[in-house]
Amino acid sequence: MSTGHGHLLYRHGDSFVHRLPAHVKVVALLAFVLIVVATPAERYGTFAAYGVLLAGVAALAAVPPGFLLTRMVIEVPFVAFALLLPFVATGERVDVLGIALSADGLLAGWNIVAKGTLGVVASILLAATTDARSLLLGLQRLRLPAKLVEIAAFMVRYADVIVSDMQRMRVARESRAFEGRHLGHLKIVARSAGALFVRTYERGERVHLAMLSRGYGGAMPVVDGAPAGRDAWAAAAALPLAAGLVAAATGWLG
Amino acid sequence: MYELVGEPMHVPDGFLDAATSVGTGAAATAGVAVALRKAREELDERAAPLAGLTAAFVFAAQMINFPVGVGTSGHLMGGALAAVLVGPWTAVLVMSVVLLIQALLFADGGLTALGTNITLIGIVTVAVGWLVVRALLAVLPRRPASVVPAATAGALLSVPAAAAVFVLLYTIGGAASLPIGTLTATMVGWHTLIGVGEALITGLTVSAVVAVRPDLVFAARDLRPALKLRQPDGSYVDAPRPASAATPRRGLRPVLVGGGAVALLLAGVVSFAASGQPDGLEYVAEDQGFLDAAREHAFGGFALADYGEVAGVPVGVAGVLGVLVTVAAGLALFRVLRRRAARPEETSA
Numbered sequence: 133m134s135t136g137h138g139h140l141l142y143r144h145g146d147s148f149v150h151r152l153p154a155h156v157k158v159v160a161l162l163a164f165v166l167i168v169v170a171t172p173a174e175r176y177g178t179f180a181a182y183g184v185l186l187a188g189v190a191a192l193a194a195v196p197p198g199f200l201l202t203r204m205v206i207e208v209p210f211v212a213f214a215l216l217l218p219f220v221a222t223g224e225r226v227d228v229l230g231i232a233l234s235a236d237g238l239l240a241g242w243n244i245v246a247k248g249t250l251g252v253v254a255s256i257l258l259a260a261t262t263d264a265r266s267l268l269l270g271l272q273r274l275r276l277p278a279k280l281v282e283i284a285a286f287m288v289r290y291a292d293v294i295v296s297d298m299q300r301m302r303v304a305r306e307s308r309a310f311e312g313r314h315l316g317h318l319k320i321v322a323r324s325a326g327a328l329f330v331r332t333y334e335r336g337e338r339v340h341l342a343m344l345s346r347g348y349g350g351a352m353p354v355v356d357g358a359p360a361g362r363d364a365w366a367a368a369a370a371l372p373l374a375a376g377l378v379a380a381a382t383g384w385l386g
Numbered sequence: 387m388y389e390l391v392g393e394p395m396h397v398p399d400g401f402l403d404a405a406t407s408v409g410t411g412a413a414a415t416a417g418v419a420v421a422l423r424k425a426r427e428e429l430d431e432r433a434a435p436l437a438g439l440t441a442a443f444v445f446a447a448q449m450i451n452f453p454v455g456v457g458t459s460g461h462l463m464g465g466a467l468a469a470v471l472v473g474p475w476t477a478v479l480v481m482s483v484v485l486l487i488q489a490l491l492f493a494d495g496g497l498t499a500l501g502t503n504i505t506l507i508g509i510v511t512v513a514v515g516w517l518v519v520r521a522l523l524a525v526l527p528r529r530p531a532s533v534v535p536a537a538t539a540g541a542l543l544s545v546p547a548a549a550a551v552f553v554l555l556y557t558i559g560g561a562a563s564l565p566i567g568t569l570t571a572t573m574v575g576w577h578t579l580i581g582v583g584e585a586l587i588t589g590l591t592v593s594a595v596v597a598v599r600p601d602l603v604f605a606a607r608d609l610r611p612a613l614k615l616r617q618p619d620g621s622y623v624d625a626p627r628p629a630s631a632a633t634p635r636r637g638l639r640p641v642l643v644g645g646g647a648v649a650l651l652l653a654g655v656v657s658f659a660a661s662g663q664p665d666g667l668e669y670v671a672e673d674q675g676f677l678d679a680a681r682e683h684a685f686g687g688f689a690l691a692d693y694g695e696v697a698g699v700p701v702g703v704a705g706v707l708g709v710l711v712t713v714a715a716g717l718a719l720f721r722v723l724r725r726r727a728a729r730p731e732e733t734s735a
Binding site: 141142158161162165166168169170203206207210217220221237240243244246247248250251252254255256258259262264267271277279280282283284285286287288289290291293294295297298318319321322323325326327328329330332333335336337339340343 | 397398399400401403404407408418419422425434435436437438439440441442443445446447449450471479480482483484486487489490491492493494496497498499560564565568583586587589590591592593594595597598599602
């Protein structure tokens with residue numbers, strides 16, 4: 133993947149999870165996360181079981197736990213919010229180590245941490261096993277409007293071009309002894325952002341003209357391999373099905 | 387290779403309950419569907435490459451961090467900026483694609499919260515930002531430079547507006563019984579501060595673009611002075627504007643954006659109130675009463691008691707159905723309104 137289709141979270145591999153078609157994985161992930169979010173917060177055991185299920189998927193996909201842990205920092209700001217909840221929420225108070233905390237707040241905080249963590253881990257697993265190109269193909273198969281898929285394709289294709297353009301500007305600024313230390317320096321950074329937009333837009337115009345000269349008529353030709361087989365769907369459905377069974381078994385449904 | 391965005395502001399999974407998440411998902415889908423149709427007027431057939439590159443730009447610009455206060459920093463959301471640069475409908479598409487890619491490839495923002503994130507960051511910030519810009523441009527002098535203060539004000543208001551909508555969603559589908567007044571004050575107050583940063587960077591960026599390529603700034607397209615043609619007798623006449631610069635439906639656009647946003651929000655909120663969850667309104671009422679009356683009044687277990695029911699399947703499914711029906715009705719209404727709005731134009735054109 134030398135053309136910029138690789139992305140930071142992607143881990144090259146050839147596991148069973150890697151080989152599953154992207155759209156099947158997206159649907160399975162969405163179903164799983166919906167079940168997680170719909171589970172009442174007080175069913176602690178159920179969340180543990182969900183975690184075990186995800187650990188199983190991670191093992192199957194050969195994604196090491198360390199990789200997952202380092203990527204999970206993304207949810208830290210929301211964990212901070214969750215930790216605040218027991219102190220600011222109203223309702224019945226319970227004593228924890230001598231501090232009166234809101235029972236509601238404790239439960240809600242736990243709710244956010246548990247569901248947010250499971251969601252982030254599931255999303256990381258998708259991103260780690262799906263490269264950008266197959267994800268775009270998957271979105272196409274999921275009948276996302278062609279225009280949106282095309283916009284997303286251009287974004288993914290050019291994101292690192294634009295970001296490295298931005299980084300070159302930063303290097304240029306810093307090599308002229310610029311240091312963004314306070315709000316007043318924002319003007320210089322924003323100038324670069326303005327220049328970056330002009331460059332990006334002009335690049336877009338050039339790309340468009342180049343495409344026109346190669347016969348582009350307003351829509352990209354649809355390149356689609358064989359659709360996902362029944363066994364791929366069955367394999368991917370295993371995760372949300374198992375989650376549903378766990379939820380049912382722990383008394384949520386029955 | 388680009389770096390991972392370090393400080394996400396996107397809502398993760400589990401912040402709002404399942405029914406609310408599906409509801410915002412439906413609202414976001416409807417909003418994006420409308421934007422897909424309307425964006426054609428803004429970018430013609432170049433839509434995909436240019437919108438895609440703009441999405442890449444927003445993605446890059448979101449990495450620009452700026453100091454907010456003591457030791458903390460915020461980063462650009464970019465909704466108002468995108469609306470000013472490429473037009474509101476294209477901006478909705480651009481922001482939605484950025485959020486979709488961030489959720490799927492960067493694990494930034496939960497998949498069930500994607501609808502919430504698109505509604506907040508993709509639709510509310512764009513709609514509020516654009517409405518403010520249009521309103522200000524109507525009173526500011528007609529020249530491209532007027533876009534700069536308009537964009538600054540639009541960006542400033544767009545962020546606390548998104549925060550206010552988040553508070554609204556949280557009262558409907560959040561788990562904890564937070565005192566609404568305090569929550570609103572904290573969220574809106576804090577985001578006004580972030581909005582100042584957003585406003586500064588948006589205004590300065592727009593000013594930099596207007597200085598070199600005013601033709602690229604969508605909001606400034608009609609503000610450029612007309613080209614003067616010198617006649618053989620020495621007098622000057624205004625050259626006719628190129629077709630692309632003439633936007634006959636301009637007056638309608640803010641109405642449609644605003645109306646669409648309000649309709650979608652109401653669709654979400656009203657259907658929840660109607661779908662067997664008295665949760666939201668009751669909650670606000672009790673909470674306000676609680677705030678006004680006595681600090682000691684503990685309706686403890688109120689949210690907890692309702693919680694099992696809210697998150698339970700039957701009510702959840704009913705809520706989801708209610709939302710879908712309402713959104714469909716809203717869309718139908720929207721279409722009728724649009725057709726009616728388009729009619730006088732046909733006669734005048």
